[in-house]
Amino acid sequence: MSTLPFRFAPAALVLPLAAFSFSATAQTSDVKEDSVIIQPDKVTDDAPEVESAAEAQLPSWSEENATVLLRAIENIGAEGLFAKDYNPDGLAAAILSGDQLRLDRTATDSFLLLATHLRDGRTPNAARKQWFMTDKDAEQLPILPLLRAALTEGRVAETLAAFNPGHPDFAALRKALKAAKTPADANAIRVNMERWRWMPRELGERYVVSNVPEYMTRVVHGGTVIASHKAVVGKASTPTPQLNPMATGIIVNPNWTLPRSIINEGIGHTIATNPARARAQGYTWTGSGKNLSVVQKPGPNNALGVMKMEMLNEHAIYLHDTPSKNAFNAEKRAFSHGCIRTERALHFSGLMAVMFAGKSPEEFGEAIASGKTTRFGFDNPFPVYVAYWTAVPDGKGGVKKFGDLYGRDAPVVASFDKPGRPAAIVIADQAPPVVPTTSPVTTAETSGIY
Secondary structure, three states: OOOOOOOOOOHHHOOOOOOOOOOOOOOOOOOOOOEOOOOOOOOOOOOOEEEEHHHHOOOOOOHHHHHHHHHHHHOHHHHOOOHHHHOHHHHHHHHHHOOHHHHHHHHHHHHHHHHHHHHHOOOOHHHOOOEOOOOOHHHHOOHHHHHHHHHHHOOHHHHHHHOOOOOHHHHHHHHHHHOOOOHHHHHHHHHHHHHHHHOOOOOOOEEEEEEHHHOEEEEEEOOEEEEEEEEEEEOOOOOOOEEOOEEEEEEEOOOEEOOHHHHHHHHHHHHHHOHHHHHHOOEEEEOOHHHOEEEEOOOOOOOOOOEEEEOOOOOOOOEEOOOOHHHHHOOOOEEEOEOEEEOOHHHHHHHHHHHHOOOOHHHHHHHHHHOOOEEEEEEEEEEEEEEOOOEEEOOOOOEEEOOOOOOOHHHHHHHOOOOOOOOOEEEEOOOOOOOOOOOOOOOOOOOOOO
16 A cells, blocks of 8 residues: 555544543553454365356457467566466467367466456465455456457457556556565565455545554545554454455444453453452443453543444454554554554544544534544445555655564465466366255254254
């Protein structure tokens, strides 16, 4: 993501903050917020869709189209991929053979695999650690219809180029790859070009993006970075995963419902041995022992601070404030239980409420000052990209590198020496067999749901 500085601040966000009922800079020690729910990595690649040659209805490959494909494969290193993966020798031999069936099979196989890697990435799922982005590029760029059109119109090279991510940061990384001075530098760029391919091609008109290794969150509107905020991300033992949930609203003065893991870490003991102290910190509870439920009320000690972005996901990841502002002064800010703490949270939440929830600055200021939990729903929900780029364009033709705090680059680099993920589409001589289905016999003993 572009590292452009803060370039635009709506004048409307000169907020009436003086009336706030508690300090926005309160400090507490050992603040803990909701813990990430670590999901297992997806290690199996998607099975290719299989179509018969008759179903695919592909035109024959001309020698000219096949030669253009061969040239694209030979030069594919400029795109961060590897020519050897796409059978250039076999394709060259098929072009010279004069055997049309052999040429059609060889060229089609090479094109389908190359198009898949350009669109979806070469890296197998097993090497994509904690990557849970939802990518609908297959719906927007269906390979077979585009191949049919390319063969008919003689646009093989242009069609392949169109599968690449269209974001300017990807183009900048491609340019920087040509100038890489060492294999390690080249691999660092290739890894991050790959990560762009794993993401949706269209990020949207508006979105929030957090680059975890950079410890930064940005708000993007109309292609422009309109706000930048330092971030605190998950520590190594509770790493922040990569995902793109939809943001549906901003909650100011939030309550915090403590997860069981954090209750067990200490507040449960405090409640049992010193309930007055727990109440002074804003905690309320019901039950006891394993049935203890704890909520922290809004206030200066609340672990979520003054705001929480609503972005439902199975990982329990969201952006929020924190009373521990000193953490933002650290260069390396991996301190959280997985969620993303956001610097200048009043500015961030005010921007969300005014620009994306249609509220006035006065309404936002009054809600903050009231100390009461208030939700501002977004008229048009938008994605939040929790990304992981360890190399980004530096604006000078090179790259800026960040520490790989979770060790996620090495598995991708290691995968370069192994076969990549399979083609999304496979053309077979025969149509795949239809597997018959049978209906189970229902009896009184088998009529339940389970």
